[in-house]
Amino acid sequence: MYLTAGPLEGKAYLVVDDFGDMRSMMRNLLTSCGGKDVTLAANGTEALSKMQTRRFDVVLCDYNLGSGKDGQQVLEEARHRNLIGLGCVFLMVTAENAREMVMGAVEYEPDSYLTKPFNKELLKTRLEKLIARKADLLPVEQALDRHDHAAAVAILDRMIAEKSANSSDLRKLKGEILLNAGEIAGARKVYESALAIRDMPWARFGLGKTFYNDKQYEEARDIFQALIDDHKTYTAAYDWLARCCKALDQLPEAQAALQAAAEISPKAVRRQQLLGEIALQNQDNDTALAAFGNAVKHGRHSVYKHPSAYANLAKVTASVKQGDAGLKILRDMKREFVRNPHADLYLATAESEIHEGMGNSDASKASMERAAMIYEELDHHSHTDCSLEMAKAYKRMGMEEKAVDLMQSAAFNNHTDDELLDEIKSTMRAMGLKQETLSSIDEIRKEVAALNNRGVELARNGKLEEAIELLETTAERMPGNRVVNLNTALVLLLEAENSAFTQEASARIDRYLQRVEAIEPDNRTLKKLQAKLQTLRDSSDAEA
Amino acid sequence: MKFSDILASTIHDMKNSLSMVINTLDELSSENQGREDKRLSTLQHESKRLNNNLIALLSLYKIDEGRLSANIEEINVADFLEEVVIDNRTLANARDVALEYDCDEMLVGYFDEWLIRGVLNNLIGNGLRYTASRLLMRAEMADDYLVLRIEDDGAGFPQQMIDAQAAFNRSETLGEGQTQLGIYFAAMVARAHKNGDTTGYIELSNKEQLSGGCSSIWLP
Numbered sequence: 001m002y003l004t005a006g007p008l009e010g011k012a013y014l015v016v017d018d019f020g021d022m023r024s025m026m027r028n029l030l031t032s033c034g035g036k037d038v039t040l041a042a043n044g045t046e047a048l049s050k051m052q053t054r055r056f057d058v059v060l061c062d063y064n065l066g067s068g069k070d071g072q073q074v075l076e077e078a079r080h081r082n083l084i085g086l087g088c089v090f091l092m093v094t095a096e097n098a099r100e101m102v103m104g105a106v107e108y109e110p111d112s113y114l115t116k117p118f119n120k121e122l123l124k125t126r127l128e129k130l131i132a133r134k135a136d137l138l139p140v141e142q143a144l145d146r147h148d149h150a151a152a153v154a155i156l157d158r159m160i161a162e163k164s165a166n167s168s169d170l171r172k173l174k175g176e177i178l179l180n181a182g183e184i185a186g187a188r189k190v191y192e193s194a195l196a197i198r199d200m201p202w203a204r205f206g207l208g209k210t211f212y213n214d215k216q217y218e219e220a221r222d223i224f225q226a227l228i229d230d231h232k233t234y235t236a237a238y239d240w241l242a243r244c245c246k247a248l249d250q251l252p253e254a255q256a257a258l259q260a261a262a263e264i265s266p267k268a269v270r271r272q273q274l275l276g277e278i279a280l281q282n283q284d285n286d287t288a289l290a291a292f293g294n295a296v297k298h299g300r301h302s303v304y305k306h307p308s309a310y311a312n313l314a315k316v317t318a319s320v321k322q323g324d325a326g327l328k329i330l331r332d333m334k335r336e337f338v339r340n341p342h343a344d345l346y347l348a349t350a351e352s353e354i355h356e357g358m359g360n361s362d363a364s365k366a367s368m369e370r371a372a373m374i375y376e377e378l379d380h381h382s383h384t385d386c387s388l389e390m391a392k393a394y395k396r397m398g399m400e401e402k403a404v405d406l407m408q409s410a411a412f413n414n415h416t417d418d419e420l421l422d423e424i425k426s427t428m429r430a431m432g433l434k435q436e437t438l439s440s441i442d443e444i445r446k447e448v449a450a451l452n453n454r455g456v457e458l459a460r461n462g463k464l465e466e467a468i469e470l471l472e473t474t475a476e477r478m479p480g481n482r483v484v485n486l487n488t489a490l491v492l493l494l495e496a497e498n499s500a501f502t503q504e505a506s507a508r509i510d511r512y513l514q515r516v517e518a519i520e521p522d523n524r525t526l527k528k529l530q531a532k533l534q535t536l537r538d539s540s541d542a543e544a
Numbered sequence: 545m546k547f548s549d550i551l552a553s554t555i556h557d558m559k560n561s562l563s564m565v566i567n568t569l570d571e572l573s574s575e576n577q578g579r580e581d582k583r584l585s586t587l588q589h590e591s592k593r594l595n596n597n598l599i600a601l602l603s604l605y606k607i608d609e610g611r612l613s614a615n616i617e618e619i620n621v622a623d624f625l626e627e628v629v630i631d632n633r634t635l636a637n638a639r640d641v642a643l644e645y646d647c648d649e650m651l652v653g654y655f656d657e658w659l660i661r662g663v664l665n666n667l668i669g670n671g672l673r674y675t676a677s678r679l680l681m682r683a684e685m686a687d688d689y690l691v692l693r694i695e696d697d698g699a700g701f702p703q704q705m706i707d708a709q710a711a712f713n714r715s716e717t718l719g720e721g722q723t724q725l726g727i728y729f730a731a732m733v734a735r736a737h738k739n740g741d742t743t744g745y746i747e748l749s750n751k752e753q754l755s756g757g758c759s760s761i762w763l764p
Contacts (some may be wrong), residue, residue: 025567032574095560115658117563117595119570121630129623168618198654199739200616231613 007131008124009034011057016040016047016074017093018066026060026093033124044069044077044301051083058127059084060114063094069301070267076108080303086141089130133169140173147524149181168194175206184210201231208240217247228260235261239271246278247422249429254278259287262294269299273309280312281430289316300336307343308385310336311350323358327351345374345386349393356396368397381480382519384410384420388427395431404428404437411441413480415448448474452484459491464498467491475512485512486525493532501540509533548605555602562595573634585638589672592635596666600729603662607732614656614736621651621683621690628661628681632668636679639672647683653690655763659733660692666726667694667759674698680754688742688764695758700750713745730761739764 013035015026023040030038039056041047044065051059059078063071071092078084092110111130114123136159143152156174160167171190178187188210194203204227211220221244227237238261245254258275262268276291292313299305310333318326330347337343352367375390387410394403407424414420421441428438451474458467471488478484489512496505510533516526569588576584606612625645636643664681671679675696682693712731727746734744742764752758 021564025564025571028571029567095556095563116560117566119567119631119634121633122627125627125630198616198618200618200654202617231615232611233613 008127009036011035011037011131012055013038014041014047014050014056014059014061016042016044016059016061016065016071018042018062018064022062029120029123030060032120033127044071044074047074048077048081048083051078055085056088058089058091058131060091060093061110063092071110072108073267073302075110077303079108086145087134087138089127089134091126091130137173144177149177149183152177153186168200172202172206175203179206179209179213182213184214201227201234205234205237205240208237212240212244212247215247217244220244221248233264235265235268235271238264239274242274242278246426249426251278251282255282255284255287262291266294267298269295269302269304269309272298273304273306276309276312276316280316285316285320288312289320292316305336307333307337307340307346308389310343311346314350315353318354318357323354326354330354341374341378342383342386345371345378346389348374349389352393353396365397368393379518381413381515384414384417388423392427392431400431400433403431404433408440408444409478411444412448412478415445415481416483421445448478448481448484452487455484455487455491459494464491464495468495479515480519482516482520482523482526485515486523486529488512489516489529489533493529493536496536501536506533506537548609552602552605555598555605559595559598559602562591562598565591566595570634573638585635588638589635589669592632592665593669596662596669597725599662600666600725603659604729604732607736612736614659614733614738616654616656616737619653619655619657621653621692622647622649624653624657624661625681625683628664628668632665636668636672641672641675641677641679643668643679643681645681645683647681651683651685651690653683653763654739655690655737656733659736660761660763663726663730663733663761664692664694666729670726671696671698671757675756678754682753686762689744689762692761692763693752693758695752695754696756697754698756700755701748701757706748706750709746709748712748727759730759734761734763737763 008030013030015023015030015038017023017026017040020042023042027038027040039050041050045068047059047061050056061071061074065071065074069077071094075090075092078090084090089112090110092113093116094113095116111134112126114126118126140152140155143149143155153174156170156177160170160174163170171194175187175190175194178184178190188207191203191207191210194200195207204223208220208223208227211217211223221241224237224241224244227234228241231237238257242254242257242261245251245257255275255278258271258278262271262275266272272291272295276288276295279285279288279291292309295306295309296313299309310329314326314329314333316326317329330351333343333347337347348367348371352364352371355361355364355367371390371393375386378386380386387406391403391406394400394406407428411421411424425438425441428441451470455467455471455474458464458470468488468491471484471491475481475484475488489509492505492509492512496509509529513526513530513533516523517530520526566588569584569591573584573588603612622645625647629643629645632643668679668681671694675698678697680693680695682691682695684691712727713735727748731746734746737744744761744763747760747762749758749760750756
């Protein structure tokens with residue numbers, strides 16, 4: 001059989017496999033399919049560094065890559081770091097059943113799985129289909145890249161209407177886009193109509209997520225539990241079951257779910273981290289020890305490597321075994337995170353706690369002072385996890401007022417982040433704080449929302465001066481609050497458009513925008529307002 | 545570690561070795577193009593059969609452990625059958641068997657692609673032994689089931705096998721002869737496919753569209 005020149009000829013391929021024979025075999029296969037530009041990599045790290053230097057159209061990555069990263073970790077890191085573009089086809093090559101990986105993938109799924117062995121004809125057919133599909137979906141992905149989810153959904157709707165049958169992939173994508181955009185009702189309709197045709201795991205999974213996002217945790221929990229009963233290896237469903245249980249304050253159940261998932265697939269770093277944290281709250285130190293140990297071990301090469309896993313491992317080791325063993329882990333941690341104030345903070349608070357347990361109260365106090373200094377210098381608005389960590393440390397040192405202060409200020413600065421607010425409340429509960437203190441968090445959310453809304457309302461009614469005064473005062477109270485700072489900048493921009501645009505006005509607006517830039521540089525509203533400010537500056541320069 | 549786990553991980557390792565054998569044989573065969581070599585095609589055929597049987601063993605092990613459920617997805621059946629044919633074409637060509645499929649381009653099925661692929665590969669492997677000159681895969685909807693058939697123009701199933709098929713579906717017996725694992729596997733996978741109260745099953749018959757045997761997989 002002769003292969004004619006097709007769409008596979010001009011593409012750039014990357015083959016990742018830890019066996020040299022397999023690599024050259026894959027190269028031969030690709031060459032016989034017409035591929036000319038084939039790069040080989042022997043492990044995940046090499047693959048990622050090759051992706052850093054150039055763009056590939058197709059990545060063929062073996063799932064089992066020996067001792068380092070596995071194929072899923074390569075995919076996650078490549079997508080996370082934007083090393084592979086929108087149009088890149090990522091094909092996961094597996095030695096046997098891909099099922100456990102398919103169902104275990106949480107955020108990043110490969111475009112397709114290919115089971116070894118396969119011949120060149122099969123590879124060619126598959127690649128041609130995937131490349132054509134990527135081309136079809138390009139407008140959708142471009143719309144998503146512009147954060148224009150409405151346009152993406154509109155394109156998908158057109159494609160679904162054209163295809164009528166066999167549009168499962170498109171409907172699945174549509175559901176995900178709607179979920180991410182916060183359009184719960186729309187997403188639920190997608191999943192319910194898919195389920196009306198046929199019981200499919202992905203649709204049940206999506207449906208469960210809509211209930212969770214709607215804070216209907218019990219309904220969501222039941223959906224995930226039923227899904228697990230039918231599909232024992234669907235690890236992502238266990239993770240969501242645990243999230244539901246956590247939201248319902250059923251921590252032992254949350255732990256059980258995570259443990260079951262970790263048994264099926266132990267390399268998921270964030271799952272291990274969460275399992276450790278929940279086991280700590282359940283005072284199950286043995287499970288916590290194992291979970292943090294796994295999080296550190298499997299996270300070393302992962303984008304999900306986080307200092308808190310190391311610090312927690314050190315703390316639990318100190319309490320289960322002995323203090324010195326914990327301190328040794330902190331020394332290892334120091335080598336893993338070089339010149340990293342975020343990690344230094346975790347290190348200092350952990351050190352303080354371990355010294356305290358060993359009876360070295362002077363050393364404990366010294367570490368705590370160091371932690372406080374690092375925290376002050378750290379841009380803690382973009383690291384809310386550090387605020388919680390410091391709060392826990394203060395509480396342990398008996399400084400409850402300071403702890404509550406930090407957590408309330410985190411709430412002030414992030415009043416729209418429900419997940420963080422829940423985290424703060426559950427931390428407060430674990431600290432044994434009074435119900436009053438817990439409800440202060442809800443009051444803060446209401447207060448900030450009311451202030452912000454009143455400011456916007458005033459501006460809408462043309463009372464710009466009053467709006468500016470209110471919003472600027474509010475923004476001073478909560479300099480890390482993105483919503484408030486953006487609205488302040490917006491109202492100041494409106495004012496500047498109406499009256500003279502001065503250097504002073506420009507600097508004043510920029511101050512609020514820079515605060516947001518420091519926390520979330522990719523914020524969409526921020527980008528719009530920055531563009532607006534630039535236009536004003538340009539036109540006033542032109543006049544001058 | 546249980547013995548069954550050791551068995552499973554060894555099968556996994558054996559499959560890796562077989563992948564290398566099969567790909568190397570494919571390379572050799574394409575270098576040999578034009579020159580018939582019966583021995584090479586025997587090697588290809590037998591290693592492919594080994595591979596299919598290992599996949600069946602692994603899957604049956606997981607079904608037995610309760611660790612395998614059908615991951616139902618919406619599948620374009622024609623695209624799927626095209627891939628199965630491509631996957632087995634070299635082998636069929638080498639044995640002078642015409643391997644074809646017949647399916648409406650728009651037919652949509654709901655099944656576990658990986659499991660059904662394993663079943664079809666296995667049945668094709670068996671069919672290549674028993675057929676005279678043709679193997680035909682057909683797919684159609686019947687009584688709300690998706691029916692996948694593999695037919696040949698060989699001597700057909702012996703009557704006692706057709707009589708015993710109810711037992712395959714209850715997975716009581718493995719039956720006789722070299723086709724046993726393939727058919728047992730097909731029955732187990734069919735049974736793993738459920739829709740509401742209906743469950744999948746297999747059916748063996750003779751002289752449908754072609755003159756030989758016909759294995760049908762009924763998926764709800």
